[in-house]
Structures are given as C-alpha cells and as structure tokens.
Amino acid sequence: MANNSIKIRAKLKEDVVTVKALMTHPMETGNRKDSKGETIPAHFIQEVTCTAAGKEVINAQWSGGISKNPYISFKFKGAKEGDELTLTWVDNKGKSESASVKVS
Secondary structure, eight states: OOSSSEEEEEEEETTEEEEEEEEOOOOBOSOOBOTTSOBOOOBOEEEEEEEETTEEEEEEEOOTTSOSSOEEEEEEESOOTTOEEEEEEEETTSOEEEEEEEOO
16 A cells, blocks of 8 residues: 555546546656756656456556646446555656545
C-alpha cells in the first residue's frame, strides 16, 4: 500500500466502473533549471497499471510531459462490487507505489 501518495476511488454504476486517482509525484521533465541555472534532473512516472480482480484493465506509458501530481480517470466494464482494484506506478528512477481499493 502507498503511504498517501495515491488517492483512488472506484465506483460501480450500471456495470461500468469509474476509477479516479490522484498521484503525488514531482514529474520533472529534465528541461527546467533551478535558481542557480543548473538543470533539474528528469524524474517522472513512466508506467501506470491498474488491475481489477487480478486482471489488467489499463496500462499507460507516460513521459515527462505529464503535469506534477497527475490525475487519471477512466472507465471499464467487467468488475463487480467488492472486487479489489490496485493502481501502481513506476517512475524513471525505479521507484514505485501502489494503492488498492474495493469497488463500491
């Protein structure tokens, strides 16, 4: 489980699950400079994966063009109330976080 770096909800309505997630991450492109004029190294989420009841429902490949603290929302079919949904991200420095929630 993540320590508050991912906030996630999964709501079922008429056989469609709507997932909304907010991830805390600096998302640096590697193009900005700090106050001393030195380049801030790239640090961004590369991959976001979501599984529901053990099946992958989304896999997104990202780059440095995504904003700081990214928000993602998507819908899918095939889950039922009470299924466990897990969202995981991996960044370009090898760090990863995940969070799980029950579909309600």
